[in-house]
Amino acid sequence: MSALMTRIRYALRSARRQRLRTVALVGGVALTTALAAAIACIDLGVRDATTTRAGETRLIVYRENRFCPFASALPQRYDRQIAELPGVAAVVPVKIVVSNCRASLDVVTFRGVPVEDLRAMAPRLAAGSLDAWAGHGNGALVGRELAARRGLRVGSSLTAAGIDVVVDGILESDDPQWRNSALTHLAFLQERAARGGTGGIVTQFDVTVSDPARLEEVARAIDERFKADEAPTATRPQTAFVARAARDVVALAGFSSLIGIGAVLAAFGLLATTMVNVTRHRSREFAVLRTLGFTDGGISAIVLAEGALVGAFGGLLGAGLAWLGLSRAGLAFTMEGVSITPRLDPSIFILASACALVAGLLATAIPAWTASRARLVDLLRGAS
């Protein structure tokens, strides 16, 4: 048996017999890792949704000086005029109705789109059928995360914001806005939202440009076109639009990152303090081990192995809990009709586990050194 395995085996035995201490330490590391991983996933989601990328082609046309779907009203006829502008590849008029305009974790966002436009987009469905939705006036294609959050399946009913729909399909998409929306027929939503009034009013236009390099140019052209019209527009790249609309969520995510870093540091401090105390409490045990012939390095290795085991188990457990929790919860931060969802990137969970392991080692580095350097005869005076 290698010397290292001997130390690990001893550390395992010790950890197994000190169940309460081990469970408390592993639990603390697990919770901290879970928190850190969850915050990192949210942060990644925020970046995904709000960072403008080089290949971006999507513009959102909104009513100028309006910041909520309830307030943004644009004539649907603008779609033809936008489509005529140079550089525009596609225009989709969208009516948005939300159950709550403020920041919330469980907002139902209805997005009314023309049937033919959605067909042209060829959306991916995890369940159900596009044809069934197309032939069903009050049908809805529900985004995967909204469906998970509300426990919806094909055939389920969904009622929110005074609107009743029947689920005809579960939508898969790379776009978090779609994963957290219920897509309905535009006319249906216009009619329901207007409460018996006329249609012809949409919340926004989703515009696709033919060349990413022309994104800003097209945005300026659209706003210029309607500058003197009855409903002036404000056009932004989708990521910039999300960043503006969800600014409070972005600020909260930033603040939660700070809290997360603080929690990780506090947990590390507690772990280190606990390991210092544990090691001090075990000075007699280490004196005995050294009397038996364990070397300085051997004693250090035992302390480090215990820290590494606590870090490794806690890290894996925490990463697993975070993964499970985030994937099951269907968490989405929604504000003013735009949603930001955590991105469950496997590298975050691997990194979080590795950090927990390193933290376990670092937390025990000084106790390990102290335990190995103490004068044996002094330790034994206290032991005998």
Place this chain on the structure above:
Amino acid sequence: MSLIECRSLCKDYRRGGEAVHVLDHLDLSIERGSYTALMGPSGSGKTTLLNLLAGIDRATSGELLVDGTDLARLDRNQLALWRSRHVGYVFQLYNLVPVLSAYENVELPLLLHDLSAAERHRRVVEALESVDLASRHGHLPRQLSGGQEQRVAIARALVTQPTLLLADEPTGDLDRANADAVMDLFGRLHRERGQTIVMVTHDEAIARRAERTVRLEKGRLASVEAAR
């Protein structure tokens, strides 16, 4: 040939800025296979001498040879390895590792030796049988009586088949019956295995169980008496 040779051995401590000569030019030889009791008043240097013999502490000056090895020439880690091969140490307060079973405590020093699992198991069982505790192998120290704990500690000291068995007041925390049982065990080890034993004790009756008694006073050799 002597197993242990102390020549002009000195050990000084500083206490409150003042040098204390715990061992003062001590000359002593201990034969291989002998059974020696170290006696003397508190502060006479008994435990210090035992610690020097075990390589737990270092002499300030003088020469200490154990089985031909000059301990002063070994560094901390070399001393640790040397201890693991040559010394079995029995403490007054047993000092079993509380989270390990009797079996695991006895197995502990063997983890430092290059032995197969089967050989380790054989030796642990043999050591526990030699102290009549084979049936208690799964018990944790807190589940054992003081006498049983001390016997497990002796098994732990013996399991590596050390050159030298050192015991610091091994019966100091035991009642008379348990003390007698431990002394019977030491006597048997000495007679049957030829184990070299050096034991510190305050108890004259316990000391009489050894072959000879070495008395220290103020760090110097006061007398050497053979058992009557």
